[in-house]
Amino acid sequence: MELGFKLAAEAFGPKELIRQAVRAEEAGFAFAEMSDHYHPWLDVQGHSPFVWSTLASIASKTSRLRLATGVTCPTVRYHPAIIAQAAATLAIISDDRFTLGVGAGERLNEHVVGRGFPAVRERQALLAEALEIIKLLWQGGYQSYDGKYLKLEDARVFDLPDKLPDIAVAAGGKQAAELAATHGSGLFATEPRADLVAAFEGAGGTGPKYVEIPVAWAPSSDEAVKAAHETTRWAVTGWKVMSELPNPVNFEAAGATVRPEDIRDKFVVGPDPQPYLEAIRKHQEAGFDHIVLMNAGPDVDGFLDFAAKELL
Numbered sequence: 551m552e553l554g555f556k557l558a559a560e561a562f563g564p565k566e567l568i569r570q571a572v573r574a575e576e577a578g579f580a581f582a583e584m585s586d587h588y589h590p591w592l593d594v595q596g597h598s599p600f601v602w603s604t605l606a607s608i609a610s611k612t613s614r615l616r617l618a619t620g621v622t623c624p625t626v627r628y629h630p631a632i633i634a635q636a637a638a639t640l641a642i643i644s645d646d647r648f649t650l651g652v653g654a655g656e657r658l659n660e661h662v663v664g665r666g667f668p669a670v671r672e673r674q675a676l677l678a679e680a681l682e683i684i685k686l687l688w689q690g691g692y693q694s695y696d697g698k699y700l701k702l703e704d705a706r707v708f709d710l711p712d713k714l715p716d717i718a719v720a721a722g723g724k725q726a727a728e729l730a731a732t733h734g735s736g737l738f739a740t741e742p743r744a745d746l747v748a749a750f751e752g753a754g755g756t757g758p759k760y761v762e763i764p765v766a767w768a769p770s771s772d773e774a775v776k777a778a779h780e781t782t783r784w785a786v787t788g789w790k791v792m793s794e795l796p797n798p799v800n801f802e803a804a805g806a807t808v809r810p811e812d813i814r815d816k817f818v819v820g821p822d823p824q825p826y827l828e829a830i831r832k833h834q835e836a837g838f839d840h841i842v843l844m845n846a847g848p849d850v851d852g853f854l855d856f857a858a859k860e861l862l
Contacts, residue, residue: 551834552580553862555854556620556762556844557604560590561781564599564607570850571608575615577858582608583620583651583760583842588627588659591784592805593798602636609644616647618760620842621720621738623655625673627663630680631705634687641711650684651738651760652677653720656793658801670793674726675699681717681733688714718760722789724749731755739838740789747837761838763829764817766846767853771820775813777848783808785846786816817846823860830861 555574557567571582586601605617617640624633637650654673661667668676679697686693687707695702718736721727727746730737731753738760739746747759764785768774783805784792791804818825826843833841845853 551830551839551841553830553857554581554583554616554618554760554840554842555579555857556842557582557584558595558844558846559585559601559604560587560592560595560598562850563597564604567599567604568607568611570854571615572611573851573854575612577854578862579615579857581616581618581647581649581840583618583762586619586622586659588662590798591658591792591801592781593802595781595798602640605640605648606643609640609647614647616649617644618649618718619651620760620762621651621653621718623660623677624652624680624684625676625700626655626660626665626667630683630700631687631702631707633680634684635707637684637715638688638707638710641713641715642709646711646713646715649716649718649736649758649760651718651720651736652681652734653738654726654793657796658792658798661796667794672699674729677719678729678733681719681729684717685733716757718758721746721750727755728753736760742833742836742838744836751837758840759838760840760842761833761836762842762844763833764844764846765826765829765853766813766817766819767821767856768819768847768849769821769852771814774817774819774847775810778813778817778819778846779808779810782817782846783813786812819847821856823856826861 624630641648657667679700717734718738719730719734720738727749736757737750766774766778
């Protein structure tokens with residue numbers, strides 16, 4: 551089992567994220583995962599840098615820390631041919647320290663290119679075609695593809711790494727977990743659900759299994775709850791809300807009824823390492839082997855010191 555650090559791209563600018571990644575490596579984290587957003591969830595977060603250039607810079611400033619997107623949608627805002635090229639390049643720059651995390655996307659980020667945002671069933675079909683295109687291009691040579699939703703015409707990724715990245719597919723249900731096994735090489739989840747692991751492995755999946763744990767470190771649990779409530783209350787609204795709303799102002803409205811006690815129910819909060827260890831153990835027992843701590847506390851460096859001294 552490996553522990554990773556979530557780089558909260560919606561809450562920090564690119565230079566700060568690069569600094570945090572270097573510190574995470576120094577603290578002893580095995581990997582860092584970074585979201586791929588166009589908008590933040592809330593205006594108060596105030597950031598959303600381009601993940602690919604930020605991760606490339608992180609790769610050049612670290613030597614051991616593995617990297618992952620958590621997650622990229624390769625179907626609407628990006629064409630999968632672009633993601634195939636971007637991921638291959640990052641794998642080379644990082645000396646094979648990169649995992650491509652992919653998912654069906656959120657309206658928050660994908661609607662910006664004016665192509666609409668399809669219903670769930672079509673999004674999953676789009677994702678399956680996108681993964682077929684990415685894997686086709688990673689075979690080398692010129693490739694074409696004529697799918698129901700996506701097309702590729704005489705495309706070739708010229709710079710391919712010696713070792714292709716794992717593709718961890720985000721799943722919130724059995725069908726998506728099976729897609730992770732048949733079209734990807736890893737699983738990505740946000741809950742400690744053993745049924746997702748079982749569906750992934752039952753469909754032949756054998757790769758890494760990523761899961762996020764929402765935490766908020768601060769010298770007191772009250773400080774932690776206050777900070778998480780201010781910036782990250784969107785996280786308790788549920789995936790059916792999170793995937794469908796178009797802009798931060800909508801998430802502001804959706805989170806208006808979220809209470810501090812809701813944060814305590816969803817997040818591990820405060821300075822005591824025991825609840826963090828219990829949460830990590832719970833996710834490990836559900837079958838996950840790459841566990842990501844997503845800190846929403848007010849002091850990133852304080853959390854990284856805590857992780858180095860009391861968790862890792």
